[in-house]
Amino acid sequence: MKMDERKRMILNAIILDYIATADPVGSRTIARKYDLGVSSATVRNEMADLEEMGFIEQPHTSAGRVPSQSGYRYYVDCLMQKEPVANADRNLIRSELLNRIRETEILIQITGKLLSELTNYTALVLSPFFGKNSLKYIQLLPIENGKAVLVIVLDNGHVEHRVVDVPESIKEEEFASFTALLNEHLRGLALELWRPSLMKTIFSHLADRKKFLEYLMQQIEDSLSSDQVQKVFLGGTLNILNQPEFKQIDKVRSLLELLEEKDILKEVLSPDQENGVVVKIGSENRHEVMKDCSLITATYHMNGKLIGTLGLLGPTRMEYSKAVSIVEYLTNTLKEGINKL
Amino acid sequence: MKMDERKRMILNAIILDYIATADPVGSRTIARKYDLGVSSATVRNEMADLEEMGFIEQPHTSAGRVPSQSGYRYYVDCLMQKEPVANADRNLIRSELLNRIRETEILIQITGKLLSELTNYTALVLSPFFGKNSLKYIQLLPIENGKAVLVIVLDNGHVEHRVVDVPESIKEEEFASFTALLNEHLRGLALELWRPSLMKTIFSHLADRKKFLEYLMQQIEDSLSSDQVQKVFLGGTLNILNQPEFKQIDKVRSLLELLEEKDILKEVLSPDQENGVVVKIGSENRHEVMKDCSLITATYHMNGKLIGTLGLLGPTRMEYSKAVSIVEYLTNTLKEGINKL
DNA sequence: TTTTAGCACTCAAAGATGGAGAGTGCTAAC
């Protein structure tokens, strides 16, 4: 069976109509609403072909047709025309993301909020991962007997603090030298390379404080472990409830539960190819729970390095043409924002 | 009509049964399951009385009885026997809350998680508010041209950081004097009293940096405004979905939406009396959305001052006897934990 | 006087029935 122009138009019409209404689409509707200059009977014949090709399916004999997963796939790959982002939306995005933001975390949060509000789907934003980033600044501040605050600043604007225990035997004056030491040896170093470097230092400079330094090192590593630092931000979690396909509580439930499992989300968001906008439809997603969902992802970079992912989760019946462009535009603006930090 | 012992027993039985099953309770069930030594007919007569008194009601003529709001009220006030917290739960709580925690925020988070997991309801924890607390330590750390990290430590273990802009004209050496100045004048001061005090300082010491100090002050106030600092932590948000009374999506929806409105939650959690465990049933809660829910709250203190609230949200048909004791025990342990920080 | 057995009555929930409507596939004519 060959996919001629008319079949393409009909498939396109079916998908657009189904996306808009969530109701199975009949031959008559297509013939009337999308004037193709042919009768419903003709459309009917074509639809039978499209069904045979696997692009659409019937919920039951006397119902209209519904796009199948490969139908959506074909649409996204070959038929879809990206809808340009509305001017108002562009302006909103730029004004929110490019103004007066000083910390990565806030930038990411706003991005999530924007994405969900502009699309009415659920936004997932994976914040930058710093494995390849390096330390700009580190400081140990004594706050009371036995306690200090460790402040860590990375070269990409991420700031982190953590309260650590300090042996009482360490005097206030020593903190300055610790800080100096840490900065001297760690500044500019990629996080991955820290430990070996610090170890050398320990033995050469401060053998008597070895234990404390080891503890400190542990704390630093902990603070910057991907678990701590690479967070997933959600926006519009409850937007799934808007979708008629999720009217029953049990369907929504497992999805909402999935959204609380940050580890799984990270996995879901980890890209299998490094750039551009990727659309995963239905069971193309690894997780069973997402079999009725599509996920649009895009990665963002800094200095050419992949640092994070942006995702948009909706029903398979989602407005791909609009969603894809917004994800794209938002990713680019986010990049800009991060590089401005 | 008088409330004799038998009526009390029957009401108690009805409520316990309804809490356990969520089905309207019939006279036969009561007579059989809770052996009161009387027949169902007698129970029936008593139930008619209880209904007249307003403690129970019938969904429809031929259904069993369901506790009314005042029924629950009477139960909580007069009938309920607190179920002691299981030993395993006690141990879990103590080991999680009293070990190796250094920051308030983490303590609060764990409390929320525990509360929801132990009860299967939704936990709300309002973190400490510091209006009356004072500053232990403040520091301004330069990190690059035009930027610095402001680190703020309060006397109750709360630590906060924020990236601020710094005029390029301020040299690295000046930071130390700023930090010294801030500490000198603000340390030990209750947050409420900061501004006037700092203002005096500005004019006497550093008239030329007035603008920057004002900006800095603004940043500090911002960081410590109740909006920023007094956060609501949720645990087990999706536990409501377990309840059969929330099977329809529209009922759950408004409740889940409520849980995303942190401002409303703060209001809901603000106590109208200062201590002890308070149970608010159904429409005793201010919010329409919560008319089918009960909220158990308890306040926690530090040095005698009220600093936060702990809440547990479930259906009106909630296991009060168990929930109340867990809230109580957890509040006490949280107090302990905070004072140990 | 209180309790109980018995019975008629009520009502919701669950099936059963029967159009109405939307949509299909097939056939025969254009």
Next chain:
DNA sequence: GTTAGCACTCTCCATCTTTGAGTGCTAAAA
């Protein structure tokens, strides 16, 4: 290759029936 026409299918909805749990009332028993 396209279209009109028609029989057929299946869901959705409203209506009706049955079933079962539970009640209230009454009259007899304790």
